[in-house]
Amino acid sequence: MSAITNVARASLSKDLRLEWRSKDAINSMLFFALLVVVIFSFSFDPTAEESRRIAGGLVWVAFLFAAVVALNQTWARELRNQVLDAYRVSPAPANALFLAKAFGNFIFVIVLETFMTPLFIVFYNLRALGPAYQLLIVSALGTWALVVNGTFFAAMSLRTRSREIMLPLLLFPISIPALLATVEATTAILTGDFSAKFWIVLLAAYNVVFTTACLLLFDTVLNAE
Amino acid sequence: MIRRTFPILGVLTAVLLSYGLYEALIGAPTEQSMGDVQRIFYYHAPSAWTAFVLFTINFVASVVYLIRRSVKADIIALVTAEVGVVFCTVVLVTGPIWARPVWGIWWTWDIRLTSTLVLWLIYVSYLILRRFSSSGQTPLMAAVLAIFGALDVPLVYFSIRFFRTQHPQPVIGGEGSIDPKMLQVALINWAGFLCFACLVCWSRYRLELLQREVEETEALEELLDSRKAQ
């Protein structure tokens, strides 16, 4: 157990350090996120009342696209330097690498969301009518749902042609319940019309199921010759 | 045994489907509220049930493959996924054709239709993965994806069900209990479609075996040719 956490922590801190030093991925991603917000804002000019009802969906679709761009480069560095082969022959548990990558992506996407949210609030004149603190829970759960499967499918896509398009192709259908739950929960909190509780519970269940599945099956995927 | 089973199954399929068609169009009673359009049910529902059976077999075959790495299991998984997608397509096409005259709209977030759509999407992505992945890994990756898909199914069902209770939508199949005669006709057609699915899967299975044999032979030929050239 401690082996997993040690390796995971080491791998994660390495990723964060590399990212912090070069900053190229985060910069281009932030700009992409800004572009997405602006373009989405052009397509709608809603009143404050309407915007609360549709903002949930819009915001999460925007986050989804930004997340896919981030997820696609998850394993790029590892591939370039043949790190995966080295990992396969090392005694380090595959789970640790997966957790490190997933957490790294999670932090990355949360940063993107933190950047995009105030922009959306500004462009759509948003104000939450329901319990706003729940939005934090929803973002965390929703983001983890996308990121855990996204990191896993990114690893699966490595050995396919058209790697970049394969990731969203695999991720989107499986993520539909999570996306639906996240959007509905967000809309619930923004409009205050209904309770987000069921959706939050569903998201938690989704996260438990798929985090377990990813942890159990990542070894198989990594070691597939 | 194989030589004789196929034609017998073929005849059985033809008989069941013809009888089923007759009953669906003429034998079954006309429904009160929707009229004759409701008869689409006798093809729409059994196709969905058949697709679910096929996808369940795919899930089992995928698990067997993960445990045993059996080639047979892999081919069964591929075959049932393909034929399952075909039946799923039928459900998704007949659904809107049914909905349009009854409610004037093509699509509704009807729980069964929407769940079928998501299932269709998951399995199409499965088939695309099989086509695009490099041949050494394909069976393994596909098996893993199939398991993810299967895990997703109950989550899809519950999420859409709750979505519908919050945003009530028309129900295509009609709620409540079903007339016993109607159920009987649906079951006859289901039996017919299951036999038909069997035939198609069987043929696809043999086609896949043949294809793999040819590919192996060609690979071997290439190897021998390159050796000769050296």
Place this chain on the structure above:
Amino acid sequence: MKSLYAAYAATWIIHISYLALLLRRYIRLRNEIQELNQR
């Protein structure tokens, strides 16, 4: 009812299209086998 016949027709069109696809692949495979045998 037009929709009724459209639905039933669509069902069989979809199934027959798939079978036609399989048949085409089979014919192509058979040609390849003949080629291999001749070599």
